[in-house]
Amino acid sequence: MTAALLEVSDVSVRFGGVWALRNLSVRLDGGGIVGLIGANGAGKTTLINVVTGAVRPAQGRVLLDGHDLTAMTAHRAARLGLARTFQNIQLFGSLSVLDNVLMPYRIRHRSTLRQGRARALALLEQVGLADRADGRPYELAYGQQRRLELARALAMAPRLILLDEPLAGMAGRESEEMLTLFGRLREQRVTLLLVEHDVASVLRISDRVLVLDHGRLLADAPAAEVVANPAVRTAYLGDAMGADD
Amino acid sequence: MTTMRSRTGPVMGFAVFAAVLLSVPAVFTRVPLYTMSTAVLMVLLALAALGLVPLAGRARQVSLGQAAFYGIGGYTSAILTTRYGLGGWWALVAGALLSAAVAWLLGSLIFRAQGHYLSLATLAFGLALAALATQLPMTGGNAGITGVPALSVLGIELSDDLSMYYVFAGMLLVATVAVQVLLRSFWGAALTAAGDSPVAAAASGVDVAGLRRTAFVVAAVLASVAGSGYACWYRYVDPGVLGLLSSVELLVIVSVGGRDSVWGAPLGALGVVTLTQLSKEQIGPASGASFELTAYGVILILSLLLLPRGLAGLPAILLGRWRRHRLTTGRIPREAR
Numbered sequence: 001m002t003a004a005l006l007e008v009s010d011v012s013v014r015f016g017g018v019w020a021l022r023n024l025s026v027r028l029d030g031g032g033i034v035g036l037i038g039a040n041g042a043g044k045t046t047l048i049n050v051v052t053g054a055v056r057p058a059q060g061r062v063l064l065d066g067h068d069l070t071a072m073t074a075h076r077a078a079r080l081g082l083a084r085t086f087q088n089i090q091l092f093g094s095l096s097v098l099d100n101v102l103m104p105y106r107i108r109h110r111s112t113l114r115q116g117r118a119r120a121l122a123l124l125e126q127v128g129l130a131d132r133a134d135g136r137p138y139e140l141a142y143g144q145q146r147r148l149e150l151a152r153a154l155a156m157a158p159r160l161i162l163l164d165e166p167l168a169g170m171a172g173r174e175s176e177e178m179l180t181l182f183g184r185l186r187e188q189r190v191t192l193l194l195v196e197h198d199v200a201s202v203l204r205i206s207d208r209v210l211v212l213d214h215g216r217l218l219a220d221a222p223a224a225e226v227v228a229n230p231a232v233r234t235a236y237l238g239d240a241m242g243a244d245d
Numbered sequence: 246m247t248t249m250r251s252r253t254g255p256v257m258g259f260a261v262f263a264a265v266l267l268s269v270p271a272v273f274t275r276v277p278l279y280t281m282s283t284a285v286l287m288v289l290l291a292l293a294a295l296g297l298v299p300l301a302g303r304a305r306q307v308s309l310g311q312a313a314f315y316g317i318g319g320y321t322s323a324i325l326t327t328r329y330g331l332g333g334w335w336a337l338v339a340g341a342l343l344s345a346a347v348a349w350l351l352g353s354l355i356f357r358a359q360g361h362y363l364s365l366a367t368l369a370f371g372l373a374l375a376a377l378a379t380q381l382p383m384t385g386g387n388a389g390i391t392g393v394p395a396l397s398v399l400g401i402e403l404s405d406d407l408s409m410y411y412v413f414a415g416m417l418l419v420a421t422v423a424v425q426v427l428l429r430s431f432w433g434a435a436l437t438a439a440g441d442s443p444v445a446a447a448a449s450g451v452d453v454a455g456l457r458r459t460a461f462v463v464a465a466v467l468a469s470v471a472g473s474g475y476a477c478w479y480r481y482v483d484p485g486v487l488g489l490l491s492s493v494e495l496l497v498i499v500s501v502g503g504r505d506s507v508w509g510a511p512l513g514a515l516g517v518v519t520l521t522q523l524s525k526e527q528i529g530p531a532s533g534a535s536f537e538l539t540a541y542g543v544i545l546i547l548s549l550l551l552l553p554r555g556l557a558g559l560p561a562i563l564l565g566r567w568r569r570h571r572l573t574t575g576r577i578p579r580e581a582r
Contacts, residue, residue, distance in 0.1 A: 052448060073454075074447035083448065090445035092438040094303075103434050104449035152449060 003066050005030035005191055006051065006160055011060030013046050013215075020046040021057070022215040028160070033182060033192045035206030035223070037199055039236055042212040044195045045087055048162045052084050053077040065159065079108060083158035085149040087165045087195075091137035098124065098133040100148055105155035120155060127151045127181065143174035150181065160191045167198050179205050199237065203227060211236060255425055258508070262421065266414040270407055278522050281406035285478055288413045291514035293471035294498040295420055295507065296464025299428060301496070302504030304460045305440040310367030311495045313374045314344045314465040316487030318472030323390040323482045324383060333396040337473035341466045348465035352458030363461075371492055378484040389483025396477045409478050416474075417511065420467055425507045427463070436460060468495070490538060497541045501548045503555025512556040520544060 006028040013021040021043045028034055038044050049055035051062055053074035062069040069077050092100050102120040105111065111119070124130045127147040129140070137145060146166055153161050163182075167175045175198070182192055182205060196202045202209065203223040211219040211226060213235045219226050226232055266288075273279040293315050301307050321340030325331040331339070355366045378384040385391075396403045396412070403409045427433055439446040439453045447453050476482040485491070494517065502513025524540055552558060 054444060054447070073452075074444070075450050075452045078448050078450040086445065090442040092441040092445065094437045094441050095434060099434055103431070103438055103451075106431060107435070107450035152445075156450060 004028060004063070005065055006193075007061075007063040008047070008051065009061045009063075011047075011050055011057045011062065013043075013050060013055060013057050019215050021050065024060070024212075024215065024217055026210060026217065026220070028191060028193065030159070030191050031186070031189050032207035033186055033194055033205055035202035035209040036193055036195045036212065037197075037202055037209060037236065038212035038218075041214075042236075043215040044212055045164055046215075047212070048084060048164055048193075048195060051077075051162060052082060078104075078156055081157060081159040082162070083153035083156040083160070084162040085146070085153055085164055085166055087168065089142075089145050089149055091145060091148060091152075093137055095137075096133065097129060097135050097137060097140070097148060100137060101151050101155045104152055108156045123151045123154050124148075126154070126184075128177075143170050143178070146170065146174075146178065147181070150178075154185075154190075158190060160193065161185070162193045162195070164195050165197060166194070167196055167201060175201065255429070259418070259422055259425075262508070262511070263418055266418060269414070270410065278519065278526070281410055283518060283522060285406050285410045285413065287511075287514045287518045288410065288417045289471045289475050289478070290495065290498055290518065291511040292413065292417050292420055292474070293468040294495045294502075294513060295417070295424055295510040296460075296467035297495060297499040298424060298504060298507055298509055299433070299436060300457075300460040300464045301499060302506075302509070303428065303433065303436045303440050304457050306363045306457055306460070307496070308367045308461065308464065309364050309489065309492050309496070310371035310374075311464060311468050312489075312491030313367070313371040313487055314348065314468035315472035315475070315491060315495075316374060316378065316482075316484075317344045317347065317465075318469030318474075319476035319482040319486050320378065320384055320390070320472075321469075322473040322476045323393045326394050326477075327390060327392055328383075333394060333473075333477050337396075337470060337477075340473045341469045344465040344469035345462050348462045349458065352461040356454040356457045356461075363457075367492075368489070371487060371489060375484050375487040375489075378487055384484070387484060389481060390476075391481050393476045393480045393482065395480065396474070403477075406478075409474075413471075413474050413478075416470065420470075421507050421511070424463075424467075428507070432456070432459075493538065493541055497545050499555075500545055501552075501555055503552075503557030505554060506557035508557040509555050516556060517541075517544065 004027045008024060008026040011021055011024045012019065024047065036044050046055060050057050051069065053069060053072050057070065064077070064080055064082055067080055095103065098120055101123050102116050105120050106116040109116065121130055121133060124133055127150055129144060129148055129151065132140060132144065137148060140148060150166070167178055170178065179201060185192060194202060194206060206223055209221065209223050209226040210217060211232050218235055219229050219232050221229070227237065269284050270281060273281055273284045293311065297308065297311060318340035321343055322333065322336040325336035325339055326333055351366065351370060355362050379387050398412060403412055435446070435451045436456050438449065439451055439456050443453050472486065475486065498513035498517050499509050500513070501516045502511065503509030548555060
């Protein structure tokens with residue numbers, strides 16, 4: 001068995017008296033889009049926080065390409081090729097749009113300003129923001145801010161990007177553009193873990209779907225199988241998906 | 246990092262700043278409110294507050310112990326020169342190194358944790374150091390240390406306010422340039438990012454704790470140099486320089502002047518020293534520490550309400566208003582007709 005890109009083994013996280021994750025084990029082998037769904041409080045964001053080093057688990061291990069991330073600080077994990085976006089958009093408001101991408105790029109690649117600038121502009125071009133490079137993040141529309149977060153994540157040359165509700169608050173066309181971007185990243189062999197409440201979009205684009213329920217893994221299967229899973233329908237999908245059948 | 250910003254603006258700014266510093270003696274010896282000793286105090290306070298620009302302005306970490314490092318510099322200079330006969334400049338360097346080491350150790354402990362621990366930890370550190378200074382025989386107890394020798398340059402003793410002013414105004418100018426270069430560097434961009442969003446900065450590979458600690462060390466070194474200068478100028482140091490009031494004064498200076506800009510420290514020092522002088526003239530010197538603390542509180546609230554970006558942000562506000570005024574009253578450009 002080859003080493004997994006991401007291996008979460010028997011991870012538990014407790015906040016006070018509440019278990020956010022309980023004996024959770026997940027394995028991602030690299031490539032493709034993996035959807036992660038579950039009700040509010042199921043532990044989706046906690047899982048992202050554990051993997052990125054923002055939250056320390058009470059027990060268990062997290063390995064990225066064989067590197068133990070469990071006790072690693074967030075910035076060291078990021079430098080190993082782990083990037084993320086946030087449920088509530090987190091941009092560097094005091095920096096220009098270009099510097100939001102250039103700064104992480106130069107950290108990851110130790111590049112000169114000239115090289116970094118050219119590459120950062122190319123990344124902004126990729127997400128359709130090259131013409132806004134000199135502006136400030138708060139001057140961008142909501143969907144553009146989400147795309148800037150994605151460009152900043154791509155600047156870390158990630159092997160794995162954890163996307164925390166990247167479609168939240170977006171209108172139909174903006175959502176479609178974002179999903180198209182994710183599709184292009186899949187073609188570039190970047191692995192995406194997509195946490196999203198827009199279940200229809202997740203099921204449509206994901207190669208595989210994980211379902212969390214009260215901190216436990218309820219299902220781990222291709223989208224079609226997840227939709228048909230009675231336990232998932234009872235716990236999360238309910239009648240909404242049934243109506244589509 | 247500054248990818249596209251102009252370099253001529255800051256150079257012009259420093260040329261103007263140098264000219265203003267050079268003209269201060271001519272003005273301060275003619276205007277009734279000021280004296281040359283006011284000018285010396287102003288540059289020393291500006292130097293001590295300057296380090297709060299990267300720390301509080303960019304990293305958004307509020308230190309309530311900046312005066313502790315001012316005190317470490319002052320006491321180190323006083324002890325090494327009066328007890329061990331060390332030269333004033335060597336004592337100043339020793340104070341700066343000691344402050345850097347203490348700040349590094351303290352920062353290593355504090356910045357591991359998230360939240361507003363710096364304020365609480367530096368407050369406790371400053372109070373503990375002030376209490377220690379009153380108890381230790383080496384620091385002279387409540388009486389402090391007298392007879393600190395004046396600094397010398399090329400064998401000339403800086404015994405008068407004017408020569409002391411020129412030397413420390415020069416040091417302030419150099420320190421301001423150095424801090425500006427730091428803020429415009431890659432380090433400054435990463436520090437700003439860490440201030441804007443620590444979690445996103447960490448996810449972008451920024452060592453947030455390490456950067457905060459470095460900013461804390463820079464602030465400590467600048468405060469220490471100013472403290473050493475104060476001890477050698479005043480020829481005396483006592484536990485009062487370490488106290489909470491002094492730390493609050495430095496925070497008020499940088500808040501009134503503007504935390505985002507290196508000009509905030511000198512502008513804030515000018516503003517606060519002027520207001521203090523005015524209040525002393527109006528109310529009298531016997532007003533005491535409680536009055537000063539109240540005055541600082543009022544000044545801070547007013548500046549946050551009226552000028553959230555401080556005096557240094559005033560030109561940008563005025564320029565914005567002028568542009569808006571032009572938009573509503575100016576001629577319509579030919580291409581827009």
